[in-house]
Amino acid sequence: MTTITTTTNLCRKFECCLVITAFLLATRPPAAFGHENLISNPGFESPPGTNGLPSGGWWVSEGRGHLLVETDHAVSHTGAASVKLHAEKETKAVLASKRFSVSPGDHLLFEVWMRGGTGDSAGSKTYAGLAFRDRDAKVFARAYFLSPAPSQSWTRLTGYALAPAEATAAEVHLGYTNAGSTFWFDDVSVSITNPVSLSLLAEPKTWPGRQDLQVRVINRDSHEFQGNLDCALDGQPKRQPLLIGPKATRDMNIPVTVTGVGPHTFALHARGTIGTVAELREKFRTAPALDLYPACPSCLQAGPESGRCQIEARMNVNPVDRSGLKWCIEVLDASGNILHSLTNYVSAERLAGIVSIPTAHAGNFEVAAHLLDRTGAIIGTGKTEVRVIAEKLARVTFGPDGFLRLDGVPQLPIGLYSAGHFEEMARAGFSVTHSYSITTGDADDAINPTDRRLKELLDQSWAQGMRMMVELPRKAIEKAKWGQVRRRIETFKNHPGLLCWGSEERVARGAAPLANIEQLYKVVKECDPDHPLVLGDTRDVIQHLQDDRRNFFPDDCMDAGIWWWYPFPLKEPDGNGLEGGASGADELQPPVWLTTTLSKKPLWIAFQAYQKPSRDAVFPTPAQYRCQAYLSLIYGAKGLFFYTGSGQRDYLGKPAGLLNKPDEAHWDYVQKLVRELHDFSSLFLASQPAAGLEVLSGKGAIECMLRHTKDQQILLAANRSARAQTLTVRQPSFQVTQAKVLYEDRHLSLNGDTLTDKFAPFEVHLYQISIP
Known part of the structure; x- marks a missing residue:
């Protein structure tokens, strides 16, 4: 028995990753003996479909190149046919089966x-295995098994995988990552070997108290199953008898009592005569009776007229206890004086009211909400605030030089992705924060559930003199649910901690069409013309932009663009184009999306501040951090971000x-570097590009930029x-004897x-030369 490790799609951003250990079982009996094969047309014996692909729901997903797929009646393992995969050019693709439930x-x-x-x-290995999809039908985990070296003899590739907690469906992937090679696959089999399966029909309710867990139990065996279903909620056990006929499904309600607000865990075990045959563990959270959202808007601009704010909350009470409920807003x-109040009966889960806020002067106002039962007793409460600010704090623009303007002053944004350690x-001198924690949320919710967290992050950023790049909700953008997007923008558009809006890789990853990004830009401009949209996305799926990245950004959909540059280790390739990798054997290759761009919009860069997953990967060294930063300025970036990962x-x-x-990541040095960049930016922004610099030695290895002021x-x-170099430059305007x-x-x-x-590997020098 040989042990191999399955690989998963270790994507750079916000995607769920799973690593499963699989076993290549050369001596095990044929797969799933006695169990149903879940694959349609597993031996490719049926006639091909009208599209030329194998029938039975087989389809192709291409990441790069073009995969040629055909049913081959001249080659087979058993039966009369197999499927043949071939490509003329370098291709990365999978032949995928029809989905099946898990x-x-x-x-x-x-x-x-x-x-x-x-x-x-011998290097033309391929892979095959399983991909798992969640309730939204998105692939979020993979269990792939690497093939041995190819031969003209048939080889069996087999392995086990465990369906992860979020899985509702799976499919087979037959992989191809070669050019000029040919592979045949035959007799595909996937079976579920556990005799009983457990799944939830509905998410647990969010209120404390009594509720029923709705569970589906599937008996996959051809014999009747008799045993018990054990449920342990927060460690408290409960048992119910379980009887299911052969190949039958039974839906059950398990009564439980949930105590308190916050996280909870339950575990289900189906137990028979041989012990546990199936297990399901889930975590969920209960919410308070009154869940108050940030006011919309959460900040108002000072002015002579009073402002109006929408106050909304979610009532979270068991329906049997909702009669006669009221809610009150103050x-x-x-000084704690009540300026405005209103009281209404509760008629739905979503509660809303309009309040008036005086805006003659800057200041903070507390909004308190209470949920009252039929006797008038308070059963839920929540608080938020509305801030009145000077108008100039709610406006961010770009200047003709491509740099940001805050209150008319040029700025070089220096940011940290997945920011923390705000103080x-x-x-250190960072000016921009960022968080992926506010990008999630169900698209069908009227208000994104992470908006409360977003307000906290904006408040914390502003309290430390920084501003935040706020990404708009991903699922809402993918599904064109613009109401939720508008609500976020309207809520926070006046917040002094807001720098810009953002969106990342919805088109690049194929999660949304470019039309959605076009509409997103319109929504941002309609709701908030005073803040830019900085787009980390491409005009097409990234696989179509592998060779030529000049026309990379959709200029009509953005005020500025941002993309990635993660070059270390130098020899590590960028397989999918999303990593922003650009490296050679012994030198940093320029990020061509920046250096060759046709874009007329300002471009920001996010460079590497994380460790890649390869065994020999390390964090950038202090010299490499500094080199990335100053090379980015030389190449024309108008904003610098340290990318720490998602x-x-x-x-x-x-x-x-x-x-x-x-x-290990040299955080102390990064802070020192950021202070240097912050201090240098005032000198950099006060200068203008200068011409006439002639590079006499070091050309190609050492990148230069000359700027000047009056003096x-x-x-x-x-x-x-990665090697030491010597730079010699000539500039007729150099008319002094020394440079600082x-x-x-x-x-x-x-x-x-x-x-x-002289320059050590990756070294940077900054010269200040007086003009006499």
């Missing part, structure tokens, strides 16, 4: 027979962002090579109009 915790046994063609190299000033960030993990599966491993010139030079090397406490002698200096 339950969380199901044990799946996968098997397929495969062979290679004549002349295929607006209080800083340290502010002391859940990225190292090869051991541990979180691997900058703040997850602060010592000085600034030369930025960064060695993108900033942040190095040294001066460099000039030879007339020529400057020469």
Whole structure:
């Protein structure tokens, strides 16, 4: 028995990842003996469909290139046919089966027979396995099994996988990642080996007290199952007898009593004569009786007229206890005086009311809401605030030079993705925060459930003198649910902690059409013309933009663009184009989406501040951090972000962002670098590009930029090579004998109009040269 590790789609952003250990069982009996094969047309014996693909629901998903698929009647393992996969150019694709239903915790046994063609190299391995989909039909986890070296003999590839907690369906993927190779697959089999499956028919209710857990039990065996269904809620056990006929399904209600507000855990076990045959574990949260959302808007601009705010809440009470409920809203000033109040009967779960806020002067006002039972007793309460601010704090623009303007002052945004340690960030000189925690939420909700968390993050950012890049809800964008998007924008558009709105990779990942991003931009401009939309997305799916990235961004859908640059380790390829990888054997390759762009909009960059999952991956060194930052400025970036990941993990599966491993990731140095960038930005922004610089040595390895003011010139030079280099440049306007090397406490002698200096690998020098 040989052990192999299944790989999963370790995506850079917000996607769920799963690593499963599979076993290649060369001596085990045929797959799923005595169990149903869940695959339609598993031996490819049926006539092909009208599209030329195998019938039975088989389809192709192409990441790169074009996969040629045909039913081959000349080659087979058993029967009269197999499926043949081939490509003329480099191709990354899968042949996928029709989906089949699974339950969380199901044990799946996968098997397929495969062979290679004549002349295929030993490096032309492929893979096959399972992909799992959630309730939204999105693939969120994979269990892939790597093939042995190809041969012209049929080889059986088999392994086990466990359906993860969110899984509702699965499908087979037969993989292809080669050019010029040919593979045949035959006799695909997937079976569920556990005799009983358990799943929830509905999510647990969110209110404390009595409720029924709705459970579906499937007997997959051809014999009657008799035993017990044990339920343990927060460790408290309960048992019910369980009797299900052969190949039958039974839906059951399990009465439970949930105590308190907050997280809860329950475990279901189906037990028979041989012990536990199925297990299901779930976590859920109960909410307070009154769940108050941030006021809309949460901030008002000061002015002579009073402002009006929509106050909304969700009532979370068992329907049997809702008769006679009322809710009350009060607006209080800083001294606790009630300025406005209203009371209404509760007629639905969603509660709403309009309150008036005085806006003559800047200040904070508390909004208190109470839920009253039929006797007038308070059974739920919530508080939020409305802030009145100066108009200038709610406006962010771009200048003609492409840099941001805050109150008319040019700014170089310096940000941290997945931000934390806000006090340290502010002391270091960061100006922008970010969080992926506010990008989730059901698209059908009128108000995104993460808006409360977003208000906390905006308040914290502003309290530390920073602003936040706020991504708009992903699922709402994908499903064009613009009401939820509008609500978020209207709620926070005046918040002084807001820098810009954002959206990431909905088109690049194929999750939404470009038309949705076009509409998103219109919604942002309609609701909030005073803040830009900074788009981290492409005009087409990323697989179509692998070779030429000049026309990369959809300019008509954004005020500025942002993309990624994660070049370390230098030799590691960027397989899907989403990593922003651009590297060679011994030097940093420029991010071509920036250096060759046709975009007329300002472009920001997010460079690497995390550890990749390969075994030899490490965090950037201090020199590499500094090189990435200054190369980005030289290449024309108008904003700098340290990308710490969206859940990225190292090869051991541990979180691997900058703040997850602060010592290993050189967090202390990053803070020092950010302070340097912050201080340097005032000099940089006060200068203009200058022409006439001639590079005499170091050209190609050392990138340079010359800028000038009335009385000085600034030369930025960064060695993108992993080898030491010497730079010599000539500039007729160099008419002094020395240049000051900033942040190095040294001066460099000039030879007339020529400057020469040495550079260690990835070293950066910044020269300040006076104009006499």
